[in-house]
Amino acid sequence: MRTTRAPLPPRLARMAAMVPGGSRVADVGSDHGLLAIELLRSGRAAWCVATERTPERLAALARCVARAGEYAALELRAGDGLAPLTVADRLDVVVVGGVGAGSVAAILDGPALARVAPRRLVVQPQTDPGAVRRRLATLGWEVVDEALVGAGGRTHLVIAAEPFDGSRAHAHPTLSADDLLEAGPCLVRSRDPAAARYWRRESARLAGILRRVPSPEARARRELALRVLAALGDVDPA
Numbered sequence: 001m002r003t004t005r006a007p008l009p010p011r012l013a014r015m016a017a018m019v020p021g022g023s024r025v026a027d028v029g030s031d032h033g034l035l036a037i038e039l040l041r042s043g044r045a046a047w048c049v050a051t052e053r054t055p056e057r058l059a060a061l062a063r064c065v066a067r068a069g070e071y072a073a074l075e076l077r078a079g080d081g082l083a084p085l086t087v088a089d090r091l092d093v094v095v096v097g098g099v100g101a102g103s104v105a106a107i108l109d110g111p112a113l114a115r116v117a118p119r120r121l122v123v124q125p126q127t128d129p130g131a132v133r134r135r136l137a138t139l140g141w142e143v144v145d146e147a148l149v150g151a152g153g154r155t156h157l158v159i160a161a162e163p164f165d166g167s168r169a170h171a172h173p174t175l176s177a178d179d180l181l182e183a184g185p186c187l188v189r190s191r192d193p194a195a196a197r198y199w200r201r202e203s204a205r206l207a208g209i210l211r212r213v214p215s216p217e218a219r220a221r222r223e224l225a226l227r228v229l230a231a232l233g234d235v236d237p238a
Contacts, residue, residue, distance in 0.1 A: 008038050010149045011124055011156040015097055018122045018145055018160040019044045023092035026051065026085050026118070028107060029099060030076075032064040040071050049075045051084045082112035091116050097124035097158075101131040108139060120144075121161045129157045130182035136161045137181065142168065146186040148194035155198055157184070175231050183228040196234040199225045 008016065012035045019025060021044050027036040030050035039045035050065070052058040058078040065074065077084035085091065094116070096107055104125050121141060125132045133143055136159075145160035172180055172188065180188060187195040206222035209215060 008034060010151040011097070011158065012038070014147045014149045014156075014158045015095060015122050015124055016042065016044055018120075018147075018158060019093050019095070020120070022046045023120075024090055025049075025093045025095060026082075026089065026091050026116075028082065028085075028094060028096045029053065030061055031098065033061050033068070034064075035095065035097070036074060037065065037068050037071065040073055045073070047073045047075075049077055049085065049089060051077050051079060053080050054078060081107040082110075082116060085112065085116045087115060087117075089116065091118045093120045093122060094118045095122045097122075099126060101125050101128035101135075104132050105135045108135065113139065119162065122158065123161070124156060124158045126156075129159070129184070132159065133181040133184070134178075137164075140164050142170075143185050144168070146184045146192075148187065148192065148198060150194070155194070159184075172231065175227060179224060179227060182224060183231075188228065188231050191232050196229065196232045199228045199232070200234065203229065 007013070015035060016038050019039055023045055025039055025045040025048045027039070027048060027050045030036050030052060033050055036045070036048045036050040040048055050061060052061050055078045058076055062076055065071070065076065082094070096104055104123055121136070123132060136143065140163060141161040142164045143159055144162050147158045149156045149158060170177065170185065175183070175188065183199070184195065203222055203225035206218045206225060209218045210222060
């Protein structure tokens with residue numbers, strides 16, 4: 001008998017929403033297994049492998065999963081990054097969340113990503129989303145969906161990416177390609193109100209810095225914020 005569970009944290013719920021129904025999924029660095037269990041419970045995953053870096057962390061994950069009930073379509077494996085995944089898993093989606101930009105890049109770099117060949121990545125970087133988008137682009141992946149999720153006084157970004165196939169338009173009339181990667185191409189094109197709120201706060205923060213210190217880095221970032229706000233159809237009050 002499965003125990004009653006609280007709703008998923010908003011960032012995990014948005015990650016789950018970006019997994020197409022019936023997928024074979026790898027949840028890399030599954031932590032407490034909440035996302036993997038929800039994917040199976042909801043039918044977004046037909047099969048899921050949840051990983052943790054060390055046997056000790058995997059044992060903790062196994063205890064969390066056991067409290068949630070029996071899921072025959074869930075496998076648990078220990079290993080670093082994508083190393084525990086195999087071609088035989090026939091993965092549709094690889095999910096990586098709750099780590100910084102450097103960790104996301106370290107997980108996706110190397111031959112393992114091409115070896116397991118998922119059709120979609122869902123990543124939730126805790127730092128420097130622009131760097132994550134640029135790394136995805138250099139690896140031949142393009143952003144196809146994005147969402148900003150507010151929770152606990154923080155704003156979390158969730159990105160879905162698929163192998164670049166040239167079928168989507170990437171140019172923007174006022175923003176450079178690098179501007180789009182920093183701001184989020186899907187967020188800009190959809191004129192996401194959450195993106196406008198984020199860049200208004202960022203612009204105000206940078207304006208405060210510039211009133212105290214003549215920082216070239218802060219000035220360049222503020223100019224980016226103003227360009228993005230203009231592209232979003234928003235007027236910065238700061």
